[in-house]
Amino acid sequence: MTIVILGGTAEAHQLAAALVADGVDVVSSLAGRVRSPRLPPGRVRIGGFGGVDGLAEYLLQQRAAALVDATHPFAAMISGNALQAANRTGTPLVRLERPGWGAHPRAKAWSWVPDAAAARVAADSARRPFLTTGRQSLAEFDSWADRDVLVRLVDPPSQPLPQRWTLIRSRGPYSYAGERQILREHAIDALLTKDSGGAHTVAKLDVASDFGIPVVIIARPEHPRLPLLKTVAEAVAWCRAGENLGSWDHQLYEMDCETGG
Ligand code: NAP
Secondary structure: OEEEEEOOOHHHHHHHHHHHHOOOEEEEEEOOOOOOOOOOOOEEEEOOOOHHHHHHHHHHHOOEEEEEEOOOOOOHHHHHHHHHHHHHHOOOEEEEOOOOHHHOOOHHHOEEEOOHHHHHHHOOOOOOEEEEOOHHHHHHHHHHHHOOOEEEEOOOOOOOOOOOOEEEEOOOOOOHHHHHHHHHHOOOOEEEEEOOOOOOOOHHHHHHHHHOOOEEEEOOOOOOOOEEEOOHHHHHHHHHHHHHHOOOHHHOOOOOOEEOO
16 A cells, blocks of 8 residues: 655655555655755655646556645645645545644734745835745845845855845754844844745744734735645554545545645
């Protein structure tokens, strides 16, 4: 019985590790965006499928017993493809998505915007902004070549950065003390990020809030409506229960699944 996990997140990695430790055959699929990804235990495939048709064909080829969409909350395209491919092939599908930061005690004080362009407008008065909105959003900030932007990325940017910008290359998790040092050292006057959620990258928001630094946060894009699990433990339980019953169909809504939207 093979479980296909659409990955690229810490939760997908943890889920694969837990299932493999239980002796389940798992294939984790990564998009191949990151140069040297941390590979999860179990089988791994890397690269796009070629849209819905390719993913559907892959599920059939693998005789996938179930599909877990554990991709990043900002990766909306692959989630839509997963839903269509699962429907077409009759593969049980669940989404594992960590909750966003909307429930953070300071969230009401932050400016919530729909995209990177709106984030730039909202923080346009900043002179020393800290940009953690991801490599794909950088082009939106071209007009900020006149200020001292601090950018943090996992991989190098695809275009050279403006001369005044400083690049930090690193991968979380980040601590409160470490983030405090960065915000102080660079005299940051605005933090721009996206609602990735989870604990690994939340420290910068805590520090910025404690320092009274304005936070601009890009809200999550719409996802297709899928049965939604919020923790790795719930996803492990879903996979184990389906495996034991030999079928996921009737248990999907018996578990405490929300419907994502
Ligand atoms: P996206 O816009 O939703 O997907 C674009 C295309 O990339 C998909 O149509 C698919 O290509 C391919 N793809 C995406 N995830 C894949 C996966 N797990 N396995 C195989 N192919 C995949 O995704 P994105 O925003 O570019 O993100 C790409 C990956 O990076 C995701 O897996 C996500 O979990 C991870 N990630 C994204 C972010 C973010 O902020 N967007 C942050 C951290 C990690 P085909 O149509 O050819 O199948």
